[in-house]
Amino acid sequence: MKRKLLTLLSVSLSTLVMAQSVTVEFWHTFGDPKRGGWIQAKADAFNKANPNIKVVPTFKGSYPDIMQAATLAARQGKPPALVQMYEIGSQFALDSGIFQPVGNVGPIDTADYIKPVLNYYTINGKVNSIPFNSSSPVLYFNKDLMKKAGLDPAKPPMTFGELTAACGKIAAANLGVKCFGMSLNGWFFEQWMAEQGALLANNGNGRKGRATEVLLTSEPAKRIVSWLKDMNDKGYYTYTGKLEDWDGSDAIFTDAKVVFHITSTADIVNINDAAKKTGFEMGVGFLPIPDGVKRNGVVIGGASLWITKGIPKEQAEAALKFALYMTNTDNMAEWHKLTGYYPVRLSSIELLKKEGWLNAQAPQLVAFNQLLETIPNEATAGALIGPFQQVRRIVEETIQKVFSGASVDAALSEAKTRADAALKEYNASVK
Amino acid sequence: MNAIAVFKNRWLAFLMLLPTLVVLGLFLYYPALETLRLSLYRANFVFQTETFVGLAQFQQLLTDPAYYQSLLQTVIFCALVVFLGLAFGLSLAILANQPIHGAAVYRSLLLYPYALSPAIAGTLWLFMFNPEVGLVNNILRTLFGIAPRWLDNPILAFTLVVFAAVWKNIGYNLAFYTAALQNLPGELLEAAALDGATPWQRFRYVTLPLLSPITFFLFFVNLTYAVFDTFSLVDILTAGGPTLGKTGITTFLIYRVYQDGFQNFQTGFAAAQAILMLIMVGGITVLQFRVGRRVNYGA
Numbered sequence: 001m002k003r004k005l006l007t008l009l010s011v012s013l014s015t016l017v018m019a020q021s022v023t024v025e026f027w028h029t030f031g032d033p034k035r036g037g038w039i040q041a042k043a044d045a046f047n048k049a050n051p052n053i054k055v056v057p058t059f060k061g062s063y064p065d066i067m068q069a070a071t072l073a074a075r076q077g078k079p080p081a082l083v084q085m086y087e088i089g090s091q092f093a094l095d096s097g098i099f100q101p102v103g104n105v106g107p108i109d110t111a112d113y114i115k116p117v118l119n120y121y122t123i124n125g126k127v128n129s130i131p132f133n134s135s136s137p138v139l140y141f142n143k144d145l146m147k148k149a150g151l152d153p154a155k156p157p158m159t160f161g162e163l164t165a166a167c168g169k170i171a172a173a174n175l176g177v178k179c180f181g182m183s184l185n186g187w188f189f190e191q192w193m194a195e196q197g198a199l200l201a202n203n204g205n206g207r208k209g210r211a212t213e214v215l216l217t218s219e220p221a222k223r224i225v226s227w228l229k230d231m232n233d234k235g236y237y238t239y240t241g242k243l244e245d246w247d248g249s250d251a252i253f254t255d256a257k258v259v260f261h262i263t264s265t266a267d268i269v270n271i272n273d274a275a276k277k278t279g280f281e282m283g284v285g286f287l288p289i290p291d292g293v294k295r296n297g298v299v300i301g302g303a304s305l306w307i308t309k310g311i312p313k314e315q316a317e318a319a320l321k322f323a324l325y326m327t328n329t330d331n332m333a334e335w336h337k338l339t340g341y342y343p344v345r346l347s348s349i350e351l352l353k354k355e356g357w358l359n360a361q362a363p364q365l366v367a368f369n370q371l372l373e374t375i376p377n378e379a380t381a382g383a384l385i386g387p388f389q390q391v392r393r394i395v396e397e398t399i400q401k402v403f404s405g406a407s408v409d410a411a412l413s414e415a416k417t418r419a420d421a422a423l424k425e426y427n428a429s430v431k
Numbered sequence: 432m433n434a435i436a437v438f439k440n441r442w443l444a445f446l447m448l449l450p451t452l453v454v455l456g457l458f459l460y461y462p463a464l465e466t467l468r469l470s471l472y473r474a475n476f477v478f479q480t481e482t483f484v485g486l487a488q489f490q491q492l493l494t495d496p497a498y499y500q501s502l503l504q505t506v507i508f509c510a511l512v513v514f515l516g517l518a519f520g521l522s523l524a525i526l527a528n529q530p531i532h533g534a535a536v537y538r539s540l541l542l543y544p545y546a547l548s549p550a551i552a553g554t555l556w557l558f559m560f561n562p563e564v565g566l567v568n569n570i571l572r573t574l575f576g577i578a579p580r581w582l583d584n585p586i587l588a589f590t591l592v593v594f595a596a597v598w599k600n601i602g603y604n605l606a607f608y609t610a611a612l613q614n615l616p617g618e619l620l621e622a623a624a625l626d627g628a629t630p631w632q633r634f635r636y637v638t639l640p641l642l643s644p645i646t647f648f649l650f651f652v653n654l655t656y657a658v659f660d661t662f663s664l665v666d667i668l669t670a671g672g673p674t675l676g677k678t679g680i681t682t683f684l685i686y687r688v689y690q691d692g693f694q695n696f697q698t699g700f701a702a703a704q705a706i707l708m709l710i711m712v713g714g715i716t717v718l719q720f721r722v723g724r725r726v727n728y729g730a
Contacts, residue, residue: 064694071477092696096477178563240561241582243672248561257563390695397674403583404675425697428482429475 022053022318025080027060027070029303038338042326053318055082063089063303064389067096070308074098079308081319084132086303087120088388091206093306094123095386095430100309101126105320112329116374117344119381120300123207129304130323131344133335135266136298137191138367139285142275145259146283149173156285160227163260163288167236170259179236181258183249184399186392188262189224190299194379195289196220197296201423206384210427214391214419216398217412223290225412229402243396256280262287264301265367268340272363284363286370297374299382302341333357340364342371386426391419463709470706474699476692481699488703497677498687498704505658505683508593512657515597517649520604521642525634527605528612538609545602549660553667556595557582582668585675592668592681596661603656604649611645612638647726651719658712659685684708 026043030036036059043055060066063086073079085093093099102108103126110118110127117131143153149170157163167179182188193200198220201211215221231237238258240248246263253261254274263271268284275282289295305323307316325331332343333351343349349368352358358365374380385391398415402408438444470488472481492498527538544552559566560581568578582588615638623633662685665671671679671686682690684704692701 064696067477068693068696071479075479092477181563238563238580239583240557241580241584241588241673242557242668243670245557248557251558251561252563255564387695393694397672397679400583400672400674404585404673422695425473429473429480429697430478 021051022312022315024053024055024082024315024319024322026055026057026082026084026319026322027066027080028057028084029060029063029066029086031059031061035339038335039326042331043322046322046325050318050321053322055318055322067092071096071098074308074310077310079311081308081311081315082323083306083308084303085129085306087299087301087382088385088392090121090123090128090304091384091386091388094128094384098308098310099128099306100316101128102130102305102307102320102323103127105307105316108320108324112345112347114342114344114346114349114371115376116297116371116380117300117342119376121304123384129306130320130327131300131304132302132323132327133266133339134300134302134342134344135264135340136301136342136367136371137188137262137287138265138268138370139288140253140261140263140271141283141285142253142256142259143281143283145170145175145177145256145280148175149259153281153283156283157260157288158286159288159291160223161291164227164231164234164236166260167231167234171234171236177256178238178252178258180231180260181238181249181252182262183243183245184239184396185244185246186395187301189221189395189399190383190392191287191301192224192289193220194299194382195287195296196223196293197377197379199379200383201385204378205381207378207381211383211385212420212423212427214385214416214423216395216416216419217409220290220293221412222408225399225402225408227290228399229408232403243393243400250274254278264340265364266302266339266341268363268367269338270340282363284366286366295373296377297380298370299380300342300371336364340367342367385423386430387422390422390426394419394422466702466705466709469699469702472699473697474702475696476698477696484699488700489707491700492703492707500677501682501684501687504589504680505685508589508596508661508681508683509654509657511593512596512600512661513650513653515593516600516604516653516656517646519597519601520649521608521646523601524605524608524612528609538605541605542602544599545606547599549599549663550667552595552599553664556591556668560591583673585673585680588669588673589680592661592665595664595668596657599661599664600653600656604653607645607649608642611642615641644726647723651715654715658683658708662686662689 028036028039030039039057043057046055047053060069066083066085067089070080070083079098083099108127108130113131117134118127121127121129121131139156141153141156146153150173151166151169157166163180170177170179190200198218199205199215202213202215203209203211205211228237238252239245240252242248249261250263250267250271252258254271256278272282287298305327307319307323327344329345329347329351332345332348335341336343336348336352337357343352349358358368394415398411401411471483471485473484473488474481523541527534527541547555560568562568562578562580567581572578579587581591619637619641620633623637628636661683665681665683665686666689669679669681671682671690673680685708688701688704688708691697691704
C-alpha cells in the first residue's frame, strides 16, 4: 500500500516537472561556429520566449553518425525529439522506424513551402519532415578569367556543349589555368538525371513502391558520363582525385586556378568571400545540362527535420513548435543570408524581395530561379533509395574508372550490377 | 626457497585481478564474441534486423575478387610501411645521434609528426598535394613544368599514402631507436674500431645485431599501426580511392570494414570481415611469440 502510494506520488511529481518544462533534444550536423552558432542562438531565443520548453541543440557529427546515434538512443528508450537528416537518408530514416511523420504531430502550413522542396519530403502523401537547409548545385564562374579568354560573363554556358566550347576558348587563350573543376560527386550525376527528366531508380524513383533497380545504363546516364570523360580526356577538367572532396575543389576555384566550378548554392557566401580575398569577381549561373534536352529542373538537396516516435506527445509538439520557429519566415531569410541555403518558404522569398536583398545579390537570385523554375514531377522529386550513400559512391567510382580508360558502356553496366546488388541486400535487411 | 612470490590466498589474487577482468570482459571479450555471432547473421544495425545465414557471408567474401585485391593491397602497404618506417627511423636516429651542435633540437623536430593527430596530418597532405593549388605541384610546375593529379593516379595515390603513413609514424621509431642507440655498450664498438672494423662493418656487425630486440619490437608495433591505425589518414587523404580494378587502391581491409559496417550499415557483413582480420592478426601474434623466443635481448 505504502509503495503504491509512493509510486503514485512520484508519478504525479514527475508529470508536474514535465508540465513545467519539456526538454527537446535536437541533434544536428553543423559543427562550424557560423551555422552551429546560429542554431544555438535560435534555440536560446526560443527558450526565452517559451519558458516551459527547453531546446538543447547538439552537434552529432555527419549524417550517418546521427542516424546511428539516434537509432541507438531510440532503442534505449531515450531518442532525441528532433533530428536533422539529409535528403538521401530519407528512405533509410523511414525504414529505421524510429520517426513519425511530422504531419501526425500537428498542423503545418504546407502552402508556404516551395513546391519542389516539399515534394522531396512528401512520401506516400504524407509530409514526413520539415524542410530546413535546402540547396542545389549551380555553376560558379570566374568573371575576370572569362573576360581574359574572350568570353562574356553575362552569358555563362547553359549546356554541356556550351561549357565544352568555352573550355576550348580558355585552352586556346593559354591562361595557365584549367577550365573546369567541380568535385567528383554523385550528387551532380543525380541532378543531371533529374534535369533530363530521367529517373534514377525504378518504381517511379522509388516513390510508387520500393525501388529494386538503379537505372544507371539509361541513355541520360550515358550522356552524363560520356561528357565528363570528354572533358577529362581533353584536359579541361581537374579535381584532386579524392571523391567528394568539396573543400579541395573549392580551393582550386577560389584560388583562380579554374574558370568554372560546380557546387552547392549553400556555398555562395563562403565562395564569394574567398573570391574577393583572392581578388576576382565571382558569378553564378544555372547548372549546365546536356544538349538537346528540355530543362526539367533540379532535385532539392540538403536536409530536413525529423521528429522521433515513441516520445511523449507534449515533447513531440514542442519539437514541432521549435522546428517551425527555426524555419519561420524571418529565420529562413536570415539563414539564407548567412549561408546561401534556400529560404524554403515562399513568404521568406517575399520578405527578401521587399528588403531588396535579392536584387542586390544577383548570385542568390540565379539559384532561386533555378529552383522556382523546376517542374515538379517524379524525376525532380528525387529518388528514394535505401542504400543511397552506397549507390552514390558506386557512381563516383564508375566515373573515376572511365577517366582511367574504361569504356562508358561497360563501366555503367558494371555499376548497375553493383548498385542493384546493394539495393537487393538492403531490401532484404529491412523487416 | 621459492624465488617467485605467491599469494597465500587464492581469492585475494582473484579479487585483485577482478577490475582488469571486468574491463577486459566488458570491452574486449564480450564485443569479440558478439562480433563472432553477428558474422553468421545478415544484420543491419539500424533496423535491428538479423537473419541467420551461416557462413554465407564468409563465402561471399572469399569468392569476392575485390576482397582479395584489398587483401593484397593491405599486405603490400604493410610491408612498405614497416620496412620504410624502420629504415628511415633508424637512419634518422643515427644521424640525430651524431655529436653535433643542436642534436637535441633536431631530435625534437623529427619527433613532431608523431604528435600530430592523423586527421590533421591527412588534411595537411591533402592540401599539399592538391593538383592545382597544392605546394608540391606549384614547385613541380615551376621546376619541371609538370603537375600530376596525385590522388587520381592509382600508383601515385598509393605511394602517397605509404609515405604519409611512414612520415606520420617516423617520430615513434626514431624515439625508440635513439634510446636504444644511446644505451649501446660503447666498449663493443670501441673494441671493433680497435680491431680495424670500418664504420660500415661496425654498423652491420655490431650495432645492428645489438639493436635487434628493439627492431623486433618496432616491427610488430609498426605492423599493427599499418593494419589498424592508418585508417583515419586514409579516410581523409583518399577515402579509399582511386579505383583500380575491382576496388579503390587504398581500400585496405580495415577501411572496407568501416565502409560496409558504418557507411552501408551491413553490420553482419562487416563483422565477418572483422573475424577474418582477427584470424590474420592471430596468425601474426603466434609468429611474434615464436620468433620472439629466439630474439637475443642481451644480458
